[in-house]
Amino acid sequence: MIPIIMDCDPGHDDAIALLMAFASDAFDIKGVTITGGNQTLVKTLNNARKVLSFAGKTARIAAGSDKPMLRELEVAPQVHGETGLDGPVLPESDLPVEPMHAIALMKEICDQSPEPVTLIATGPLTNVGTFLTIYPECKANIKQIAIMGGSMVGGNWTSSAEFNILVDPEAADIVFSSGIPIIMAGLDVTHKALIYEEDVERIRAIGKKVSTMVAELLDFFMKFHKSMGYHGAPLHDACAVAYLLKPEIFIGHDYYVEIETKGEFTTGSTVVDQFNRTKKKANTKVLLDLDRQAFVDLLVDLVNQYA
Numbered sequence: 001m002i003p004i005i006m007d008c009d010p011g012h013d014d015a016i017a018l019l020m021a022f023a024s025d026a027f028d029i030k031g032v033t034i035t036g037g038n039q040t041l042v043k044t045l046n047n048a049r050k051v052l053s054f055a056g057k058t059a060r061i062a063a064g065s066d067k068p069m070l071r072e073l074e075v076a077p078q079v080h081g082e083t084g085l086d087g088p089v090l091p092e093s094d095l096p097v098e099p100m101h102a103i104a105l106m107k108e109i110c111d112q113s114p115e116p117v118t119l120i121a122t123g124p125l126t127n128v129g130t131f132l133t134i135y136p137e138c139k140a141n142i143k144q145i146a147i148m149g150g151s152m153v154g155g156n157w158t159s160s161a162e163f164n165i166l167v168d169p170e171a172a173d174i175v176f177s178s179g180i181p182i183i184m185a186g187l188d189v190t191h192k193a194l195i196y197e198e199d200v201e202r203i204r205a206i207g208k209k210v211s212t213m214v215a216e217l218l219d220f221f222m223k224f225h226k227s228m229g230y231h232g233a234p235l236h237d238a239c240a241v242a243y244l245l246k247p248e249i250f251i252g253h254d255y256y257v258e259i260e261t262k263g264e265f266t267t268g269s270t271v272v273d274q275f276n277r278t279k280k281k282a283n284t285k286v287l288l289d290l291d292r293q294a295f296v297d298l299l300v301d302l303v304n305q306y307a
């Protein structure tokens, strides 16, 4: 089993990514760390606890940074609603929160893991960037960092930047220059990981409480994206998890990627050196395409594991 830490900002797609990870028998989930992003940290933390409890799962869960390293937090209520998880009505959770900061939990897990840990990060990279800055010695026991973020071409929050990277570009710069292998599920692939209405009905037809909740999450998530002209809901964060479970359904390419932190129009962009102009060694596997049907089948199969 792959030892992992999931760092996330639930968020509809984070919530589904969490459920996929917890349903798989391929992962040993050592901890879940929470960052602000889609909503404030208080809300994203509560959302993570509610989703895991509703699904009958427990985990060591710790709150991280409530704002980016140097900038003010930007949230996305237009996408995820005021709660950050609008749509399904979920009961409050009694899942305890670790007293330690997220980066202290990350350190404890990395120090204690007999084999290198995989980090999955599906929100702004503040926690991961801070962790690598304060505990650089832990890099030796981190196998890879699989993120949802960035894009080779274009952005979804500005014309050139994707939300997770834009919220904390300095943290992203630390992560991409850490020397740890990065798997980047950016918009190039996540905008092809579209969930269509018929896929939502397939999930709803499972007819169990968690599958019904997932369908309700997708109903809400679909609304914003349809209003933006998408033909379906891009299930961004699930791509980072799905790649680790079934890399064969993705197409990617290794490139050197660096983060723009000072551009007038381009701050937060992931600058992908497609033609090796920098002559620097590739640090990132940039995911570019996927077998959408296989991705949906994986989602349905994992959701079906729940009561």
Ligand code: RIB
Binding pocket: 009, 011, 012, 013, 014, 037, 038, 122, 123, 124, 148, 156, 162, 163, 164, 236, 237
């Ligand atoms: O740009 C999409 C990313 O921003 C996803 O991780 C979504 O959850 C939001 O955090």
Ligand code: CA
Binding pocket: 008, 009, 010, 011, 013, 014, 037, 038, 122, 123, 237
């Ligand atoms: Ca997210």
